[in-house]
Amino acid sequence: MKFGIVTFPASNCDYDAYHAVTEILGEEAVYLWHKDHDLQGSDVIILPGGFSYGDYLRVGAIARFSPIMQEVTAHAKAGGPVLGICNGFQIACEAGLLPGALMRNSHLQFVSADVRIRVENADTLFTNRYDRGEVLKIPVAHGDGRFVAPDEVLDRIEGEGQVIFRYADADGNISADANPNGSERNIAGIINDAGNVLGMMPHPERACSLLLGSNDGVRLLESILSRVAA
Amino acid sequence: MAKFRIAVHITPRKGLLDPQGNAVRDALRTLGFKAVKDVHVGRYIIVETDAYDAIEAEETVTDMCRKLLANPVTEDFEIESAVTA
Numbered sequence: 001m002k003f004g005i006v007t008f009p010a011s012n013c014d015y016d017a018y019h020a021v022t023e024i025l026g027e028e029a030v031y032l033w034h035k036d037h038d039l040q041g042s043d044v045i046i047l048p049g050g051f052s053y054g055d056y057l058r059v060g061a062i063a064r065f066s067p068i069m070q071e072v073t074a075h076a077k078a079g080g081p082v083l084g085i086c087n088g089f090q091i092a093c094e095a096g097l098l099p100g101a102l103m104r105n106s107h108l109q110f111v112s113a114d115v116r117i118r119v120e121n122a123d124t125l126f127t128n129r130y131d132r133g134e135v136l137k138i139p140v141a142h143g144d145g146r147f148v149a150p151d152e153v154l155d156r157i158e159g160e161g162q163v164i165f166r167y168a169d170a171d172g173n174i175s176a177d178a179n180p181n182g183s184e185r186n187i188a189g190i191i192n193d194a195g196n197v198l199g200m201m202p203h204p205e206r207a208c209s210l211l212l213g214s215n216d217g218v219r220l221l222e223s224i225l226s227r228v229a230a
Numbered sequence: 231m232a233k234f235r236i237a238v239h240i241t242p243r244k245g246l247l248d249p250q251g252n253a254v255r256d257a258l259r260t261l262g263f264k265a266v267k268d269v270h271v272g273r274y275i276i277v278e279t280d281a282y283d284a285i286e287a288e289e290t291v292t293d294m295c296r297k298l299l300a301n302p303v304t305e306d307f308e309i310e311s312a313v314t315a
Contacts, residue, residue, distance in 0.1 A: 057273075058301055065298075094301070101303040106249050148246060148304060182247065 001228060003029040004042025006072065006088075008063045013049030013085065013205065020205040021046075025221045034066040043228055044081045045072050047088025049141070049203060059102060059144045060090030069095060081125055081224055082197045086142055089189075089199030098192055098199045099157060100149030105142070106182025112141040114213060115180050117188045117202055118168035121161045124191055125227050126198045129219035135172045136165075136216040138202035145181040145201040147190070157190055165189035165200055231280045234287035235315035239308045240300045241272035275299055284312035 003021045007014045014031060021029040030040050034052075039045065053062035063069070069091075076082045076097050084092035090102045105111060114137055122132040130136070149157070157163055165188040169178045174186045181201070189200030204217030242248040248270050255269040277294065281287035291309050300307040 057299070061298065061301070093303075099303075101301050103246075103304055104249055106247060108249050108253055146247075150303070182249075 001027050001044065001225060002042045003027060003044045003046055004032045004039050005029055005046045005048055006032045006034060006068055008034045008050065008052035008066060010052050010054060011048050011050035013203065017046045017048045017205045020208045020221060024208040024218055025225065032068055034068050037067050037071055039071050039075060044224055045075055047082065047084040047091050049086030049088060052087055052091065060087060060094040063091045064095040073097065076197050079194060079196050081228060083126065084199040085203055085205060086201055089201055090144065092197060092199045097197045098190060099153050100147055102144050103146045103148050104144050105146055110143040111180045113180065114139050115202060116168050116170055116178065117165040118172050120163050120166055124164060124195055126220055126223050127164060128226060129223040133172060135168055135170060137214040138204055138207045138216055140180055140202045142201055145183065147183040147187045149184065154184055162191045163187055164191050164198060231282060233278060233315040234281050234284060234312040235276060235278050236287060236291045236312045237310040238275040238277060238291060238295060238299060239272060240275065240305050241270055243304050243306055246304060278315050287312040
């Protein structure tokens with residue numbers, strides 16, 4: 001399977017994603033330049049973390065208009081898997097691939113830490129190698145990670161099982177204390193209606209080796225592999 | 231065609247948590263401005279554009295706000311009347 005990893009100006013997790021896909025998962029990966037119009041036959045697209053376009057205007061707002069995003073959007077509309085991590089989640093929201101938006105952390109501080117997230121739905125393209133209710137240790141590193149959406153949208157995505165990860169404590173309890181950014185309903189990751197676009201603030205690609213503190217992110221990539229024909 | 235200048239005010243959607251506004255409000259209170267009730271921090275954008283008339287210029291900038299300058303989920307926007315630049 002071929003993973004296409006988009007490099008925007010000031011993406012900084014594209015190499016982490018490349019490493020996770022090629023070295024840990026053992027699959028093929030290519031970098032996709034933001035000015036190009038070619039996904040190079042990629043089966044899965046990763047929108048990586050970073051600070052694309054310097055976070056000018058709003059996080060993710062300018063990257064959405066990068067030439068490559070036309071192809072990424074077409075890929076997503078055709079049912080192709082798209083994984084948006086951190087800045088990639090912000091871009092996916094701005095592009096309308098996911099509902100809601102990511103706003104400044106409620107405490108106004110950049111947060112860089114290992115957090116716990118609870119798997120809310122293990123029957124998706126991205127989470128089928130996890131168990132529902134399982135608690136994962138995955139790092140976050142962001143200043144704008146507070147997920148917001150109108151109440152009716154929050155109710156709908158919760159009702160449809162589109163809330164995939166929630167910030168939790170080590171025992172899986174959802175609490176304000178376990179929420180690193182003030183995200184509505186402790187939401188850490190959501191999926192679109194069709195189930196092929198996942199956006200999440202935590203970095204699974206940085207949790208792929210016990211040497212680095214956790215390998216809980218590996219199964220997210222393996223989940224994709226198990227569902228998408230190579 | 232004439233050249234117009236339009237100012238755009240973008241503010242956090244009312245009712246949404248505005249931590250930046252709250253931080254400024256608290257700082258003002260600490261400074262002694264005890265009567266301050268609420269502060270919101272937004273963006274002020276000036277657009278210069280060619281258009282046939284002021285109405286067309288305002289419509290164009292409104293379209294810009296909907297498509298890029300403001301996020302419809304989290305922000306409100308107001309535009310000022312177009313002035314010839």
